[in-house]
Amino acid sequence: GAGVSQSPSNKVTEKGKDVELRCDPISGHTALYWYRQSLGQGLEFLIYFQGNSAPDKSGLPSDRFSAERTGGSVSTLTIQRTQQEDSAVYLCASSRQGALFEQFFGPGTRLTVL
């Protein structure tokens, strides 16, 4: 596609359930990022993938959060045993090579944990 796509656009889940969020980056972009946008707060970095290098997981808030990037393209962010404080918009971005290059953002997945 022409831009970064994310699915689902909205996800409502019950506390304690696991969720998977998907990101399709722009074709050819080697860098992929996940951010979290909570109400009234800025974007919080979660994880960064660059090519075949080990991901930078320094932003993941707890071990309930994990992410994979298969084949250097599609990425899945998994949140296990969701909590109400996980409710946020999860944004994915991709760029040509790294953080210094323009990051193109997807529309986000709004996660609501009841």
Next chain:
Amino acid sequence: GEDVEQSLFLSVREGDSSVINCTYTDSSSTYLYWYKQEPGAGLQLLTYIFSNMDMKQDQRLTVLLNKKDKHLSLRIADTQTGDSAIYFCAETQTGANNLFFGTGTRLTVIP
């Protein structure tokens, strides 16, 4: 970690200029960015400035950087209702793996 701060709200009348301010703490910031987020949409890069620059102008947008005070501003001339959005400043450094974002400023343009 790095702190990037913005005021949360700004209201201006259509046709006036808007000035959105941002302060950051990391003196090693190399690149500074302004992103725009419209309702229900992802972030869109508006403009960026290298830390060795003082000013950058792009049509209605003017970015000013005071590196000594670690202060960045975005001026929008002749503000239009379509400019209503949340504006995020962000910074990064050479070798960093991510951008550090401010909380965003919600700009409301009053017709």
